[in-house]
Amino acid sequence: MQDQYVPEVAQLKTCEEKVAWARAQRDAGLNKVEPKLQGIPDELPKSSQGLPKTVLTAREIEITENYSVTQLLDVLKERKISVEEVTRAFLRRAALAQAAASSASICPHAGKGMELTTNCVTHLLWDEAIARAKYLDSLPEPEGMLFGLPISTKEHHGMRGDNVTTNASLVAWIGKKHGSNLLYDSLWDQGCVFYVRTTQPQTIMHLETVSVVYGRTVNPYNRDLSPGGSSGGESALIGMRGSLLGVGGDIGGSVRCPAAHVGIYAFKPTLKRISVMGARGLMIGKEAITSTPGPMTVDRDALELFMKAALESKPWLTDPSLTFKPWTPFRFIQQLKVAIMWWDGVVKPHPPMTRALKEVAEACKKAGMEVVDWDAESLHHETSWELLTQLYWPDGGEEALGLMEEGGESVLPLSKFILQEHPQIKNLSQHELWEVCRRRDEYRAEYARAWTNTKGEDGREVDVIICPPSFGAAPPHDQSRYWGYTSHWNLLDYPGAIFPVTTVSPEKDPVETGYVPKNEEDRFVYEMYNPEKYKDMPVTLQIIGRRSHDEKVLAALKEIELAMGRDSGSRVEDPVHIIAKN
Amino acid sequence: MQDQYVPEVAQLKTCEEKVAWARAQRDAGLNKVEPKLQGIPDELPKSSQGLPKTVLTAREIEITENYSVTQLLDVLKERKISVEEVTRAFLRRAALAQAAASSASICPHAGKGMELTTNCVTHLLWDEAIARAKYLDSLPEPEGMLFGLPISTKEHHGMRGDNVTTNASLVAWIGKKHGSNLLYDSLWDQGCVFYVRTTQPQTIMHLETVSVVYGRTVNPYNRDLSPGGSSGGESALIGMRGSLLGVGGDIGGSVRCPAAHVGIYAFKPTLKRISVMGARGLMIGKEAITSTPGPMTVDRDALELFMKAALESKPWLTDPSLTFKPWTPFRFIQQLKVAIMWWDGVVKPHPPMTRALKEVAEACKKAGMEVVDWDAESLHHETSWELLTQLYWPDGGEEALGLMEEGGESVLPLSKFILQEHPQIKNLSQHELWEVCRRRDEYRAEYARAWTNTKGEDGREVDVIICPPSFGAAPPHDQSRYWGYTSHWNLLDYPGAIFPVTTVSPEKDPVETGYVPKNEEDRFVYEMYNPEKYKDMPVTLQIIGRRSHDEKVLAALKEIELAMGRDSGSRVEDPVHIIAKN
Incomplete structure (x- = not known):
């Protein structure tokens, strides 16, 4: 079943025909939106943040903006608002994230991406979501910790349902049948509503979101900039509050980078906490480096809620590769010891990122935390990239390139970059791969020693590292190298x-003149910066813990936000711009 | 350092010269034994069980036989016996496990194996162990949960010390320098004494113990039978009580099979509880299937003690691949639900094994446990072997065969069997291996579903499976296929x-006449049985838990032994024959 195509696609020959079918399938869902979206301007503004207020009803704005995830769950549980009303509001707002300028064309969703609000949607599950909402509303008692919550999902993970197809943004897989996955079944069992599936890039291996199938997804704060990737459909959607909680996947930053580029929260857990069982992807069976799903959301508290909900059903009994461990909240019994990683020793972050680090470090110190520096230079971060490129593509990219050829699609620039522009990428023999894995393990041990060696005289090691999630705010398209x-x-x-900290300010964040780049990558990134280009874009930071210390990372996030003066994980002070103003 | 050879070996050219060097190194340790062993008979008896009483002193017999591991630790902690006296007693008893018949030759340790008591020793660490013992005795207070306990170790794991070499029973690696490993450092930190290193087979991948380097290790109960493998040096030694607690490693049965063949206790934990970091082995970096160290011991309680001691130092902070979990003892709050796997659907166990299962099942029922059958036939156990052979040798055995060629040694029959006689073994491409891994994961999920489906009306699933650890008692040499x-x-x-249950009785365990073997392997095993051949050999059983349920397995072992009328995990009623008489 999983390896079959829907009959109508099996007939199609060319790339163009297949792409048209995929987009028509998407548009069929969008065309069900009722009432139709009205008030889209002739020409789309650079930022999509103002669109909801001109297109959606006041009630829809209220539902989608006035509640944090936990607050919305509360009113749903109390049945103050029906699941159906909530679902319809988010369906309409998600459709808005995909809407075309009214000048675009007679077929409003056929654009190549740039003419669409953000172009983040692959499937709008109108009928399915409303049916689910009605069912949940019909229950005598609300059931599950996600009762009635609309959750958006990355397309390649698959979806529950009888007639589901999943293409993972590969033309060759358009129309390929594919069912649910263990994670989504777990969330479903907790009462959520699936209502929209979102874009990912070709190969699912860009920190950017562009594919032949769906075109380019753009940043909801600035269409000239990237929403990040590979879960860039999620970030674009959540960055427009077309979703409060979505699911991405991360093997190199694919949950954290897009979240960072739209200023929302995200969490990449340690591998094997959350199952990938049932998701569609390349190189199934490869173990050298693997991906993990993770939550992307507007609220801090929703990260932990997601982890609890995902682990509530004991998924390790179904996917025995998972770690046998329920979610076990961590509580600090003394002030944190945090390390600030100002740069990674390879590429200097842009000025707003450095300012964000300074602001957070200062807040941590004021709150009484011990703040030390993380010396990444001595830890040779460049090694990890050399190892990763080989671990990502131990077949030299054979499967990915073969599928692109099979689909008749062109190899996009960032696919070329990640697949073909690294001299060490080749079809490795078993022994060559084992040697890379051996070096990986050695490097992991070296890093663990460095962490242990942060123990001071009081025997306390660093609890978490605070570092940039990227060299800067969302970059222009095709520059995420x-x-x-x-x-x-x-x-x-x-x-x-990932957590939001500030926004780019040309006043506060001028170019660092006179900086001499350390290497070619550093130069490329340095020359990319110009504060006007990134004006008002969200700037986030990243909190890193030792392997398996997932609960500790989320506990540290809370402590650090408290130090920043954020007393609640469910803030809705400024729903669209959730960026702190400090 | 690890990749260098000691200078004197670097000069050697032939396989014979290198083997002679390895054996001379072994014998140098044995020749230090003081007082010399006296009273070895002209011709070695079939069973070595009677030898200690004729060769060792009454005090040595007392020290090595009258205490369980925990009892010995108690008297050491109370300083009723010095660590040095205990160490010397076990050094002498270990040397006895390697002693030659007095008729053998003028060089008492140069035999090919069969002329030696069990031929289980690769290095007797006389000086090092006594120095360590003296140090521990000099401490003002006993320190560590293994204070003063002599622990034997499998050679290829490596050893602490400045001039250590490790050959892993490969001629090519004779004289190769190799230091300690994380596990042994952890045990050391708990106060143990390392005093003897033991044999493993060529490739470390036989359920048997024979190599060109050290010859053949034999069963201490019957020299015509195998001690199992690959940790057969440990089983031979512990089966003679030349050690109370040793460390083996298991990737296909290498801890459990040898323990089973000499009637002792053993435990193979879930992967990544105990570190393999620092051990010498083939195919370092391979991940498709890996090995784990595990304890082999005369006492049930020592299994849990070993796990606690190994995890006490939080090894996951040093080897970050490990599971972040301290040893967390499990206690049953209601009677167990156990499943009996009478056979695996492929090869019928020999009659004594079936009788052991019946006896234990009966005891469990009498104790009030719920006892059900495990339907292995419907779970296609033959699939796992087909997958395993490819996961063991995804390079087609290239590295192992290359090393044997480099060393100039012949490929022994069981190496040929495991490396070359399976048609699916070949040098796999990355994609071919991923497909095997995918099927492996699918099979694991299928098995997990079957386990979950044992839930009865009360919602209780099976706690553990009780099954044979082998098709029968220790087989004749070279028959472990x-x-x-x-x-x-x-x-x-x-x-x-693994836990001991009974011994083979020609009266109770006649050949099952008229049995029609189901396949070629079944026929091979069926025709191997003849009760006289195995008379009085230990018969053990195996308790299996779901992945990561390590603590539960050891808790179940205790409950099942209590059901069998064994009220203590530290029995010394009959120290040599620890087999229950029930």
């Missing part, structure tokens, strides 16, 4: 959380 | 414990 600030933690399998 | 009863649980990564 330096993964080190996220992928490094994938190599180490350390959990990482 | 069916691994399914142990290797199956390696494929699934389920923890397994």
